[in-house]
Amino acid sequence: MSRNDVDETDWAAFDRFIETLPALYPALHGALEREQHGHSLLYRWPGSGDGAPTVLMAHYDVVPATDDGWTHPPFAAELTGSGAERLLWARGTLDDKGAVVAILEAVEALVADSFVPANDVYLSFGHDEETVGSGAQALVAALRDRGVRPGFVLDEGGAVVERIFPGVAAPIAVAGVSEKGITSVRLTVEQRGGHASTPPRMTATVRLARAITRMNAKPFPARLSETNLRMVETLGAHATGPLRAVFVRARRLQPLLRAVFARLGDETRAIVRTTTAVTQLSGSLAANALPETAEAVVNVRIAVGSSVAETLEHLRKAIRDPQVRIQAVDPSEPSPVSPSSGPEWDRLAGAIAAVHPRAIVTPYIMLGASDGRHYTAIADAVYRFTPFEMSAEERGTLHARDERIHVATWLLGIRFYERLLRAS
Incomplete structure (x- = not known):
């Protein structure tokens, strides 16, 4: 292992x-x-x-x-x-x-x-x-x-x-x-700690939770790469049903196709956009102590045609909080x-x-x-x-x-x- x-x-x-x-x-x-x-x-x-x-x-x-x-x-x-x-x-x-x-x-x-x-x-x-x-x-x-x-x-x-x-x-x-790029993005909030009996209005964990909520509310834009289009055209030629007409006209109907892929399911949604998944969370070491550091690790899969830099910029705009530090860990660009x-x-x-x-x-x-x-x-x-x-x-x-x-x-x-x- x-x-x-x-x-x-x-x-x-x-x-x-x-x-x-x-x-x-x-x-x-x-x-x-x-x-x-x-x-x-x-x-x-x-x-x-x-x-x-x-x-x-x-x-x-x-x-x-x-x-x-x-x-x-x-x-x-x-x-x-x-x-x-x-x-x-x-x-x-x-x-x-x-x-x-x-x-x-x-x-x-x-x-x-x-x-x-x-x-x-x-x-x-x-x-x-x-x-x-x-x-x-x-x-x-x-x-x-x-x-x-x-x-x-x-x-x-x-x-x-x-x-x-x-x-x-x-x-x-x-x-x-090809394959998507990958990076872990670490969201970190550092604040003064103290006893949990007298919490401030905005604890480090609340600020972090707000950042995560804002990130989830602003998904990355859907895109269709040339490879995506070729896949749709290839498979669309073998399709039956009402969506066949869309698939065989993929290049002309890209806005509609992006919307379809974004709604069909998790796998199809991931095909057309950069995705984020919060996989790890950490806060205080004690139940009655305010956290001095709250941290989330976000697993990010970067769409072909995008970049690590573009991804980080999108996250900064979505989170809108300079007190949340955003750091890419072991970044790898799309292939x-x-x-x-x-x-x-x-x-x-x-x-x-x-x-x-x-x-x-x-x-x-x-x-x-x-x-x-x-x-x-x-x-x-x-x-x-x-x-x-x-x-x-x-x-x-x-x-x-x-x-x-x-x-x-x-x-x-x-x-x-x-x-x-x-x-x-």
Whole structure:
């Protein structure tokens, strides 16, 4: 498990994982070169040519979990059911150890089959994606120092999903061509403390609460990026029902479309605007003492086309209180947009179509953050796609209880990586 406080991390568990891999994948470890950067791993599979290499990414750390509330313990990796309903229950099955192991399985099978890629292939496995992503940054730095500039990078991200777009019944393979920026914004109020029996009219916590209320009352403006428009046009062509007429005329009807997306649900609303979520609050250390410092941490996901600076300016205008200090912590700008046409995109779309022939493949902007954003420093084509079918219920288990994956879809994921690698 990744923890923000590295001193609380059980590094022995990470070491055991790394030490066990050669025994589980002997063919891979016989053919590929492996190096370790901290607890992150970088494999190089030499190709027969000298063209731009491929990078397949995943991370093997997971968010913390306890047994409380889980149907099956989160680290027991229990199998249940049979046939199409056979399930593997464990933290990380979807995010993101399932992809790590699917990549390893695909490479092991291809090496055993004497396959040699046309160009070098790198496997990049980060160890702290769920916290700060320092592992991926170290791997990118190592490749940059060697002059390696990948032609194609694939990390976790979108998946094969259903019923996420109005009027579209077919499965949809959403492949991220960019991702939102991310920052934690700390709202801090510092005031004189004292005994809670004689409070001032405006305590630090009240001032902070007012700031949060004002922020929520002024959402960021809705926008449709070029990627958003392409997604709507792609999916709109397959839609039925009254909204189809709007979707196929997305460019001409942008004001109406923005309003529709802002009202359909949480996921669609997040597609078109920068979002804020207050995730942590702190105040006094005692029940009968006025807080001298009150603080809120706001998780902000910054829309493509915006910036950290624009985000902070919007918050200052919304909160309208100079006594509330607004500070961005570990800010990361929205990622550059990768091509959604051309050979790199076609390679990705072809591999998806080979394994999920019914799926409509569309570009989209990933709402979460991934280690892939670090690779944009050395590559122009960085995609975010996890080759698993995920129902709405299963997507709801990401970073939550009862995370699980259908064994059948995990096996399809292995086939996807095999197909993608054969096109390397």
